[in-house]
Amino acid sequence: MPPDFIMSMQKISVAGIYLVAVVLFFSSCNSRNNKEQLEAKVAYYMPELVYGINVDTLEIRQDKVKRNEFLADILLRNGVDYSVIDYIARNTKDTFDVRHIKYGNTYHIFYTTDSVPRALYFVYDITPSSYVLYHLVDSVYAVRGEKEIVTRIATTKGNIQSSLWNALVENKADPNLANELSEIYAWTIDFFGLQKGDSYKAIYETFYVDDNYTGLGRVMAASFNHGSKDLYAFYFEQNGKGDYFDTAGNSLQRTFLKAPLRYSRISSGFSNSRMHPVLKIRRPHHGVDYAAPAGTPVHTVGDGVVVKKGYQKNGGGNYIKIKHNGTYSTTYMHLKGFAKGIKVGQHVNQGDLIGFVGSTGLATGPHLDFRFYRNGRAINPLKVESPPSKPVEENYRAAFDSVVSHYLPLLQSM
Numbered sequence: 014m015p016p017d018f019i020m021s022m023q024k025i026s027v028a029g030i031y032l033v034a035v036v037l038f039f040s041s042c043n044s045r046n047n048k049e050q051l052e053a054k055v056a057y058y059m060p061e062l063v064y065g066i067n068v069d070t071l072e073i074r075q076d077k078v079k080r081n082e083f084l085a086d087i088l089l090r091n092g093v094d095y096s097v098i099d100y101i102a103r104n105t106k107d108t109f110d111v112r113h114i115k116y117g118n119t120y121h122i123f124y125t126t127d128s129v130p131r132a133l134y135f136v137y138d139i140t141p142s143s144y145v146l147y148h149l150v151d152s153v154y155a156v157r158g159e160k161e162i163v164t165r166i167a168t169t170k171g172n173i174q175s176s177l178w179n180a181l182v183e184n185k186a187d188p189n190l191a192n193e194l195s196e197i198y199a200w201t202i203d204f205f206g207l208q209k210g211d212s213y214k215a216i217y218e219t220f221y222v223d224d225n226y227t228g229l230g231r232v233m234a235a236s237f238n239h240g241s242k243d244l245y246a247f248y249f250e251q252n253g254k255g256d257y258f259d260t261a262g263n264s265l266q267r268t269f270l271k272a273p274l275r276y277s278r279i280s281s282g283f284s285n286s287r288m289h290p291v292l293k294i295r296r297p298h299h300g301v302d303y304a305a306p307a308g309t310p311v312h313t314v315g316d317g318v319v320v321k322k323g324y325q326k327n328g329g330g331n332y333i334k335i336k337h338n339g340t341y342s343t344t345y346m347h348l349k350g351f352a353k354g355i356k357v358g359q360h361v362n363q364g365d366l367i368g369f370v371g372s373t374g375l376a377t378g379p380h381l382d383f384r385f386y387r388n389g390r391a392i393n394p395l396k397v398e399s400p401p402s403k404p405v406e407e408n409y410r411a412a413f414d415s416v417v418s419h420y421l422p423l424l425q426s427m
Contacts, residue, residue, distance in 0.1 A: 063121070063123075064121070064134075064136050064144065064158060065146070065158065066123055066146075070125075070126060071123045071124060071126065072123070072125075072126055073122070073123055073124075074091075074121065074122045074124065075121050076119075076122075077117055077118065077120070078114055078115060078117060078118050078119075078120065079116065080116050082114075084098065084101070084102065084114055085098050087120065088135065091122050092131070093132050093135070093149055097149055097153055100153050101153065101155065104153075105147070105154065108145060108155040108156065108157055109137070109139065109145040109157065118137065118138050118139070119138045120135065120136060120138065121135075121136045122136075123135075131150070132149055133148075133149055133150055134146060134149060135149060141225065141228075142159060142162050142220075142222045142227060143157065143158070143159050144158050144159075145157055160222045162220050162221070162222055162227070163222070164218050164219070164220060164221075164230060165219050165221060166219075166233070167217055167218075168215065168216050168427060169181065169190070169213075169214070169215050169217075170212070170213065170215070171183065171184040171186075171212065171213060172211070172212045173207055173210070173211045173212065173213070174209055176207070177191045177194065177195070177207065177213065178191040187229055190215060190217065190232070193232050194213065194215065197235060198237055198246065198265065200265060200266055200267030200269070200270060200399060201244055201265055201267065201271070202239050203272055207239070208240065211237070211238060212238045214236045214427045215232055216235070217232040218230025218231050218232075231248060231255075232246070233247075233248050233420065234420035234423070234424055236424045245259050245424070246259065247259075247413075247416055247417055247421075249405065249409075249413050251405060251406055251409040251413075252406075256402070258404070262405035262410065262413055264402040264403060266402040267399035267402065268315055268337070268341075268399045268402070269337070269343075269397060270312070270314040270315065272303070272314075272383075273312050273314050273343075273383055274303060274305055274311045274312065274370065274381055275305065275309065275310075276304060276305040276381070279301060279303060279304070299384060299391035300346070300382045300383055300391070300394070301382075301383050301393070302380045302382050302383075303370075303380055303381045304378070304379070304380045306370065307349055307371055307372065308369050308370060309370040309379075310366050310369060310370075311348065311366070311367055311368045311369060311370060311381055312364050313343070313361045313362075313364070314363065315335075315337045315341070315343070315363045316360075316361065316363050317336050317337035317360070317361060318335065318358065318359070318361070319333060319334070319355060319357050319358065319359045319361060319367075320335065320336045320342070321333065321334035322334075322351065322355060322356065322357050324373070325374060328374050328375040329346040329347065329374050329382065330346060330348065330372075330373025330376065331348035331349070331350065331371065332344060332346040332347075333345045333367050335367075342389075343384065344383070344384040344386070345367065345381060346374065346382035346383075347370075347373055347374050347376045347380060347381060348368040348373065348381075349370060349371025349372070349373065349379070350369050351367065351368045351369075352366040352367050352368055352369075355367055355368070
């Protein structure tokens with residue numbers, strides 16, 4: 014075959030390959046353009062969904078349940094036949110019992126846009142995130158649904174002038190955060206002994222539904238400056254259980270709570286020679302008197318077993334003694350009464366209700382005489398250094414350190 018012919022064929026082949034490549038390239042571009050146009054059209058014609066209902070051709074009316082208003086009142090007023098209402102009340106209890114509709118909760122009714130509107134759907138918000146949807150025409154039935162809960166991270170800080178609750182309100186944070194922080198620091202801070210000038214910082218989760226705030230989530234990290242000392246708390250999970258730890262990986266949870274009740278003030282401290290307010294003589298007072306209104310709940314400061322329960326004739330009135338382990342025990346005196354079911358030999362867990370503040374025995378007013386014993390010897394409850402619970406395990410240490418290295422600078426920069 015002549016060389017010139019071969020070279021001309023090679024040129025044609027190269028040109029052909031180039032032509033095919035160009036065609037494929039433009040074909041790809043056209044395909045991509047068509048796809049983009051199609052996606053744009055789909056997005057443009059995407060129906061608006063509310064509670065999963067296409068509302069493009071519907072009218073929505075929103076309202077709240079009024080006081081002493083029932084489902085029948087709402088639906089009859091909005092043109093729904095009583096037979097439909099009766100069917101819903103009788104046959105959808107497994108989904109939601111309409112007798113549990115609450116005053117103030119939101120509901121929506123979806124109507125046709127005809128000259129004579131017709132109610133097609135009724136939606137009642139059970140909670141901010143859950144609802145029940147009633148189909149009112151054709152096959153009448155109800156379904157439960159859940160809205161998406163969006164978690165956002167929030168921060169707050171402040172100085173305490175009177176109480177943690179008031180400080181949070183003044184800083185426009187959810188005051189319920191006070192309960193969360195008091196639980197986290199229950200073993201290390203006596204929240205009824207806060208001082209003016211104490212301060213706090215917190216990084217925590219907040220929940221939103223439809224951009225509306227619905228509540229608090231978990232506190233991820235916090236610091237509390239109490240008595241000029243910074244106390245840090247970091248949430249961390251190990252072995253499937255979450256707890257709060259300090260920067261060194263020690264649990265903030267302690268063997269004993271700082272106080273067994275919410276008290277008004279300490280009316281009498283630990284002393285070896287105190288003037289008794291009733292007997293008018295000096296004698297040892299090996300406990301702390303917490304003044305509080307009669308009936309205030311009293312809780313055990315730690316796990317243990319009730320070893321004594323009764324009435325102490327020589328002054329203590331109704332009392333309970335709990336043995337926590339071979340070293341520690343506590344006594345709670347002047348009780349108005351005991352918690353239901355409390356008996357000698359019963360095991361109690363930290364924080365369990367055991368009785369109520371009273372003034373039985375030799376007492377001038379309602380208070381709790383709380384006593385702490387180490388190896389049978391009375392010690393000042395306010396000076397007990399309670400040992401921490403289980404620290405971060407070694408095999409979780411690297412993961413915990415990464416949590417601290419993330420949140421600690423954030424807290425310090427707040």
